[in-house]
Amino acid sequence: MDSALIPKGVRRCSIGQFALFVGVVGVVLLWGVFAMLLCWIKGLNQTNMNDYYGFALWIWADLAVIALGGGAFFTGFLRYIIGKDELKNIINYAVLIGFICYSSALLILAIDIGQPLRGWFIFWHANVHSMLTEVAFCLSCYFGVLTIEYLPLILENRQLDKVPFFHNLSHNLHEVMAVFAATGAFLSFFHQGSLGGVAGVLFGRPFAYREGIFIWPWTFFLFTWSAAACGPCFTIMITRLTEKITRKTLVKQNVVELLAKISGWMLLTYTIAKIIDTWYWAAVSAPAGGFWLMDFYSNNPLYGPWILITEVLICGALPACILITKSGRKNPFTLMIAAVLAVIGVSLNRWVMVLQVMAVPVMSFDKWVMYSPSWQEVATTILPVAYGVILIAISHRYLPIFPQERELNPIEN
Amino acid sequence: MKKEHSKAKKYGMVIDLDKCTGCGACMVACMAENNVPFKKDESNKLDSITWLRVFKLTNGKSFPDADTCYLPRPCMHCEGEHGHAPCVSVCPATATDYSHETGIVSQIYTRCFGCRYCMAACPYHARYFNWWDPVWPEGMEKLLNPNVSVRMRGVVEKCSFCFHRYQAAKEKAYYEGRQELEEDEYQTACTQACPAGAITFGDLNNPKHAVYELKKDKNAFRLLERLGTNPKVYYISTRKWVRQAGDNYLEGYETEGKVKKHR
Ligand code: SF4
Ligand code: SF4
Numbered sequence: 001m002d003s004a005l006i007p008k009g010v011r012r013c014s015i016g017q018f019a020l021f022v023g024v025v026g027v028v029l030l031w032g033v034f035a036m037l038l039c040w041i042k043g044l045n046q047t048n049m050n051d052y053y054g055f056a057l058w059i060w061a062d063l064a065v066i067a068l069g070g071g072a073f074f075t076g077f078l079r080y081i082i083g084k085d086e087l088k089n090i091i092n093y094a095v096l097i098g099f100i101c102y103s104s105a106l107l108i109l110a111i112d113i114g115q116p117l118r119g120w121f122i123f124w125h126a127n128v129h130s131m132l133t134e135v136a137f138c139l140s141c142y143f144g145v146l147t148i149e150y151l152p153l154i155l156e157n158r159q160l161d162k163v164p165f166f167h168n169l170s171h172n173l174h175e176v177m178a179v180f181a182a183t184g185a186f187l188s189f190f191h192q193g194s195l196g197g198v199a200g201v202l203f204g205r206p207f208a209y210r211e212g213i214f215i216w217p218w219t220f221f222l223f224t225w226s227a228a229a230c231g232p233c234f235t236i237m238i239t240r241l242t243e244k245i246t247r248k249t250l251v252k253q254n255v256v257e258l259l260a261k262i263s264g265w266m267l268l269t270y271t272i273a274k275i276i277d278t279w280y281w282a283a284v285s286a287p288a289g290g291f292w293l294m295d296f297y298s299n300n301p302l303y304g305p306w307i308l309i310t311e312v313l314i315c316g317a318l319p320a321c322i323l324i325t326k327s328g329r330k331n332p333f334t335l336m337i338a339a340v341l342a343v344i345g346v347s348l349n350r351w352v353m354v355l356q357v358m359a360v361p362v363m364s365f366d367k368w369v370m371y372s373p374s375w376q377e378v379a380t381t382i383l384p385v386a387y388g389v390i391l392i393a394i395s396h397r398y399l400p401i402f403p404q405e406r407e408l409n410p411i412e413n
Numbered sequence: 414m415k416k417e418h419s420k421a422k423k424y425g426m427v428i429d430l431d432k433c434t435g436c437g438a439c440m441v442a443c444m445a446e447n448n449v450p451f452k453k454d455e456s457n458k459l460d461s462i463t464w465l466r467v468f469k470l471t472n473g474k475s476f477p478d479a480d481t482c483y484l485p486r487p488c489m490h491c492e493g494e495h496g497h498a499p500c501v502s503v504c505p506a507t508a509t510d511y512s513h514e515t516g517i518v519s520q521i522y523t524r525c526f527g528c529r530y531c532m533a534a535c536p537y538h539a540r541y542f543n544w545w546d547p548v549w550p551e552g553m554e555k556l557l558n559p560n561v562s563v564r565m566r567g568v569v570e571k572c573s574f575c576f577h578r579y580q581a582a583k584e585k586a587y588y589e590g591r592q593e594l595e596e597d598e599y600q601t602a603c604t605q606a607c608p609a610g611a612i613t614f615g616d617l618n619n620p621k622h623a624v625y626e627l628k629k630d631k632n633a634f635r636l637l638e639r640l641g642t643n644p645k646v647y648y649i650s651t652r653k654w655v656r657q658a659g660d661n662y663l664e665g666y667e668t669e670g671k672v673k674k675h676r
């Protein structure tokens with residue numbers, strides 16, 4: 001029925017199967033939309049946030065998807081600026097995933113603020129001292145860049161491509177893509193960093209506070225670094241997952257391995273930097289604020305030293321070691337394990353830098369406060385996932401996302 | 414009229430914890446004065462608004478050494494370094510501001526868009542979010558203070574040191590051709606309500622105001638001083654354990670506190 005829209009020379013499932021898949025995910029999406037409307041209409045009393053947890057699940061989700069979407073800028077940087085040409089076979093997908101992550105982040109922010117209609121105040125009354133202002137500006141600009149990067153892909157759809165204007169536009173956009181990739185890398189450096197800065201500048205919260213250079217706390221650099229390291233792992237993970245679902249190889253192993261190798265070295269250096277940061281914080285910054293390291297990891301039901309070990313060693317050092325060794329990368333199983341661990345690690349880091357910051361008591365007579373999200377918060381957090389799955393499904397069906405697909409899956413006549 | 418510039422003020426408080434009985438009159442006065450909304454069921458303290466909150470501290474010892482202290486906590490109107498209070502520097506929309514004229518940290522409700530970053534920044538939990546629109550019991554809207562705007566759902570609020578009273582006093586003084594306010598012309602609601610006289614309010618820079626000397630008391634301290642928040646609310650207690658509860662002390666750091674420099 002829709003064969004005229006499907007790229008030439010590739011196989012897709014039947015429209016019925018496709019519609020069923022999208023329909024099922026669509027139900028989840030609608031559930032999320034319902035919760036979103038509840039939050040907008042009735043207000044944030046629909047959440048389990050409170051005056052101790054001004055930042056909670058949503059801000060974590062925001063930080064996490066932005067870190068995971070980091071694959072787009074870093075792969076773009078490697079492909080267009082460093083010149084790793086093989087990555088052209090995965091860059092489209094990295095851009096698509098990035099687009100989904102960033103649009104999700106913006107949506108979550110729009111739900112998260114108490115007065116959504118005043119969201120533009122952040123631009124209009126911008127406070128240049130605030131890390132969040134930097135985030136808002138760079139995030140919005142970078143989302144624009146991602147849209148421009150995604151656009152030629154849409155225009156390459158078989159039917160759209162027949163229109164000469166679209167064909168030429170897409171061609172010309174491809175020509176200048178390096179400029180956008182460079183802009184994207186620049187903007188990403190800042191907003192990924194400022195998201196780290198959001199927690200790092202909180203000098204009233206010794207758990208989050210870090211020293212740094214000029215106006216930037218160390219978390220600024222750690223966030224950018226970890227996004228560059230783990231974002232590509234997320235791209236790899238989703239690529240492999242897509243291959244499993246579509247039962248096809250979509251990207252050649254050497255391409256994935258190259259990305260995995262770079263990612264591995266980034267992750268290793270990041271982990272070393274993170275260990276140094278943690279040590280300095282534990283030995284100098286936190287005691288200066290009146291806290292021993294263990295004050296942050298005891299007397300509460302959830303946050304113990306396990307969290308540090310999981311984040312830094314199991315989800316940092318371990319996947320890094322797997323990814324930098326040839327055999328680790330070559331084995332699809334260990335490669336996938338490493339990618340998943342890295343993704344968990346960076347998500348855990350974002351959790352800690354948002355939720356644990358809120359949980360730790362600062363005044364000596366204050367108490368640890370725990371939080372669990374309401375169903376509305378969970379549904380609105382799953383909403384972007386459902387939206388992402390649908391967008392990937394549609395894009396994969398109708399757009400030539402994977403340049404190597406035809407070669408890897410020849411159709412016999 | 415002779416024109417003279419009024420000097421920069423630094424309004425602050427000194428609270429004598431040995432006098433505070435924990436009666437909560439200050440909290441009530443604050444709520445009434447500032448049109449602070451409340452819920453039907455106030456049992457969940459985590460989302461109820463208390464600009465001024467009285468904390469109960471205990472020394473953790475058993476009888477006969479057990480001791481209790483009540484600690485009223487308004488917004489500390491932190492100065493940070495050069496007015497960079499923890500909350501002020503993070504607000505992306507400049508909806509909260511440090512006044513170098515009065516030392517008061519203001520909150521602009523109509524500009525706040527409810528991101529709650531300031532709440533994450535404040536270690537004293539002095540900031541509260543309006544999770545609901547205010548609902549006043551039948552007829553109570555007629556009793557609201559006309560000088561204080563009520564807030565809507567989705568914005569943050571906090572103690573303003575009864576700033577509307579400062580404005581009213583300034584207006585009166587201006588009308589009478591004066592630039593400077595007398596100490597008793599501008600007092601916060603909690604100060605006036607405290608039956609024990611535990612709260613003293615005034616200009617910390619002005620030697621004629623009581624707080625000027627009180628803040629230098631040998632038993633005076635501020636909460637979390639070593640974080641560099643530079644609060645303008647001082648506490649006094651002759652009890653050592655109470656003074657120690659004001660900050661987090663580690664062995665080896667006990668006395669000097671190693672106060673760090675902050676932006
Ligand atoms: S006590 Fe909290 S709200 Fe008040 S000025 Fe200090 S940081 Fe800001
Ligand atoms: S909640 Fe309001 S006052 Fe607080 S940081 Fe956000 S915009 Fe500023």
